[in-house]
Amino acid sequence: MSASAFSRHRRFILPVAAFVIFIGVWQIVSSLFAIPVYILPSPVDIYDGGSRLGLALFSNMGETLKTILLGFVLSCLVGIPLGILVSVNRTISEAIYPIIVFLNAIPIVAIAPVIVVIFGTDMTARLIIVMLIAFFPIMVATATGILATPEEMRDLASVTGASTLTEVLTIRLPYAMTYVFGGLRIGVTVSVVGAVVAEFVNANKGLGFLVVSSTSQFDIGMAMACVTLLAVISVFLYQSVGLVQRLFFPWTVGDAVR
Amino acid sequence: MATAEMMLASASKATEAPVLIDIDGVSVHFESQDGTRVTALSRLDLQIRAGEILSLVGPSGCGKSTTLRLIAGLQAPSEGVLSIHGGAKRRGFSEVAIVFQKPTLLPWLNVLKNVLYPVRVLNRRITAADKARAIELLALVGLSEAATKMPKELSGGMQQRVAICRSLILDPKILLMDEPFGALDALTREDLQLDLLRIHAETKKTILLVTHSISEAVLLSDRVAVMSARPGRMRDLMEIDIDTPRTHQTASEPKFSAYAQRIRDQIFEPRAGR
Numbered sequence: 001m002s003a004s005a006f007s008r009h010r011r012f013i014l015p016v017a018a019f020v021i022f023i024g025v026w027q028i029v030s031s032l033f034a035i036p037v038y039i040l041p042s043p044v045d046i047y048d049g050g051s052r053l054g055l056a057l058f059s060n061m062g063e064t065l066k067t068i069l070l071g072f073v074l075s076c077l078v079g080i081p082l083g084i085l086v087s088v089n090r091t092i093s094e095a096i097y098p099i100i101v102f103l104n105a106i107p108i109v110a111i112a113p114v115i116v117v118i119f120g121t122d123m124t125a126r127l128i129i130v131m132l133i134a135f136f137p138i139m140v141a142t143a144t145g146i147l148a149t150p151e152e153m154r155d156l157a158s159v160t161g162a163s164t165l166t167e168v169l170t171i172r173l174p175y176a177m178t179y180v181f182g183g184l185r186i187g188v189t190v191s192v193v194g195a196v197v198a199e200f201v202n203a204n205k206g207l208g209f210l211v212v213s214s215t216s217q218f219d220i221g222m223a224m225a226c227v228t229l230l231a232v233i234s235v236f237l238y239q240s241v242g243l244v245q246r247l248f249f250p251w252t253v254g255d256a257v258r
Numbered sequence: 259m260a261t262a263e264m265m266l267a268s269a270s271k272a273t274e275a276p277v278l279i280d281i282d283g284v285s286v287h288f289e290s291q292d293g294t295r296v297t298a299l300s301r302l303d304l305q306i307r308a309g310e311i312l313s314l315v316g317p318s319g320c321g322k323s324t325t326l327r328l329i330a331g332l333q334a335p336s337e338g339v340l341s342i343h344g345g346a347k348r349r350g351f352s353e354v355a356i357v358f359q360k361p362t363l364l365p366w367l368n369v370l371k372n373v374l375y376p377v378r379v380l381n382r383r384i385t386a387a388d389k390a391r392a393i394e395l396l397a398l399v400g401l402s403e404a405a406t407k408m409p410k411e412l413s414g415g416m417q418q419r420v421a422i423c424r425s426l427i428l429d430p431k432i433l434l435m436d437e438p439f440g441a442l443d444a445l446t447r448e449d450l451q452l453d454l455l456r457i458h459a460e461t462k463k464t465i466l467l468v469t470h471s472i473s474e475a476v477l478l479s480d481r482v483a484v485m486s487a488r489p490g491r492m493r494d495l496m497e498i499d500i501d502t503p504r505t506h507q508t509a510s511e512p513k514f515s516a517y518a519q520r521i522r523d524q525i526f527e528p529r530a531g532r
Binding site for chain 2: 150152153155156157158159160161162166170171174177249251
């Protein structure tokens with residue numbers, strides 16, 4: 001490979017090479033020192049654990065993805081309008097902001113079993129758990145963006161005779177999208193966390209459930225396979241949010257956002 | 259005083275045009291952050307005539323921009339009455355448009371949609387006639403090729419031209435300009451000044467221009483209002499009796515520098531010497 005080809009693709013080549021070396025060293029160290037699988041499973045152990053699940057791995061992944069995506073979408077549907085409301089209307093903001101901050105302060109892992117008792121063991125409880133953790137960053141980001149709208153842009157709307165609603169829809173919300181996407185990136189990542197927590201306490205399927213059930217049988221390889229898949233899902237969703245942003249909201253992609 | 263005679267002579271000529279904006283004893287007070295009352299504008303009396311270009315010049319804090327915001331309906335008078343075209347000022351209507359120092363284009367809309375933004379705000383469907391008018395306006399400032407470009411693809415001067423087109427789309431009677439050329443480089447500024455004179459000649463809009471540049475005020479204006487700071491008040495109102503159409507050669511006329519000098523004297527003269 002020529003030097004110029006390397007420099008052109010270095011952003012791709014370097015991390016892949018580092019990853020391959022990391023996995024290689026991990027495997028070599030595991031085999032060489034015969035590290036027991038319950039202390040540190042080797043990459044091969046993890047692969048075996050995953051393949052022992054077979055297709056079940058993917059059907060469980062589908063379950064978890066459903067929880068993540070539904071919970072994330074609901075968080076957007078609640079978080080974005082709420083973010084607009086608290087930033088536009090001072091009364092609403094003063095009235096409900098403390099409640100929202102309190103809701104967000106509840107440790108999700110602590111409240112999850114309680115929610116299962118209240119709402120039962122179906123999807124509802126899982127979605128509530130995901131929403132509790134994911135709507136807050138989305139709401140705060142939206143509110144921050146709405147409030148950050150430059151005064152001259154707002155003046156432009158006022159001089160033309162725009163109502164508050166028109167101003168929000170045509171000026172403040174489009175402007176805030178840069179911030180909203182910041183919130184969505186965080187939101188989608190914590191949605192994965194929320195979905196796994198929900199499956200820990202209440203599920204008979206899903207990757208979170210598999211992690212619990214396989215560790216109780218000391219199948220660390222299988223557990224690690226699920227954990228790895230969860231990380232892949234998380235990265236994939238994070239990148240998807242970025243892709244949606246670049247495709248449909250190109251003006252929000254400045255040098256500061258990547 | 260020779261200048262006073264000059265003013266009188268030209269005033270009699272220009273009073274034929276009806277008064278469009280009547281600012282009658284208007285004061286504006288602000289509550290500053292530590293709770294003290296700041297007077298941004300003190301008992302301003304100003305009659306703006308239909309079809310004229312009137313410039314407001316003065317040091318920072320003299321209430322130039324506040325005056326503009328008053329007329330735009332972005333600021334309510336604390337005292338006094340502001341009336342436009344005989345009627346009371348309504349908040350936001352298509353007879354007033356504003357151009358800011360920054361172009362303030364919406365980065366998510368292309369040039370054409372930016373120009374059409376006021377039409378959209380008025381909840382009107384954008385018709386083919388609206389589009390044709392927008393394109394006509396863009397052509398007026400030499401930007402017909404840029405209609406489908408995004409704002410960030412344009413230079414600062416081009417963006418400001420688009421902003422001027424946007425301000426004209428609803429065919430307002432009054433055009434308010436808050437240091438519209440202040441952020442541009444000198445050459446672009448001269449270009450846009452001539453654009454503005456041309457637009458004024460073609461449309462006969464009433465234009466109220468806030469500027470820091472004395473020569474810009476003399477070049478562009480039918481009248482110049484000199485304001486002083488803390489509290490903001492009117493110091494002098496002079497008729498600029500220089501033939502139209504004006505170009506940048508106008509600036510080398512002796513009359514031009516005499517006006518400029520007089521404005522400068524008014525701004526820097528101690529208040530007691532009034």
